[in-house]
Amino acid sequence: MVSSSPKLELKGGKAGKAILREAGEDLQDRICAKYKEGISIGGLAEVDGGRMKCDILFLTALPGWNAADHDTKKVYLTRYCLAL
Numbered sequence: 001m002v003s004s005s006p007k008l009e010l011k012g013g014k015a016g017k018a019i020l021r022e023a024g025e026d027l028q029d030r031i032c033a034k035y036k037e038g039i040s041i042g043g044l045a046e047v048d049g050g051r052m053k054c055d056i057l058f059l060t061a062l063p064g065w066n067a068a069d070h071d072t073k074k075v076y077l078t079r080y081c082l083a084l
Contacts, residue, residue, distance in 0.1 A: 001058045001077070002015060002016065002019060002057065002059050002060070003015070003060055004045075004059045004060065004061055005038075006039055006041060007038040008031050008032070008035055008038050008039060008045055008059055008061075009028075010027070010031070011028065019052070019057070022050075022051060022052050023049060023051055023052045023057070024050040026050070027047065027050045027057075030047055030048070031047050031059070034047060039059070039060075040061065041061050041062070042060075042061065042062070043061055044059070045059040045060070046058055047059070060077060062077070
């Protein structure tokens with residue numbers, strides 16, 4: 001599970017760049033082809049893991065949060081992904 005922008009551009013952050021290095025640069029092309037309009041805040045994208053040792057990679061665009069509610073949102077998102 002990776003947090004991303006709604007445009008699902010992995011090249012913009014350190015974590016995304018690391019994933020592209022491991023999964024292969026063509027992962028970004030597959031993401032863009034499958035999610036041409038990106039995803040909404042709170043949305044979830046599902047793609048193959050490329051060369052990584054996983055079958056599925058989940059990308060999400062998290063809403064902003066403050067210290068009071070961030071744990072609740074993390075728990076919800078994690079449970080949602082695991083239920084898939």
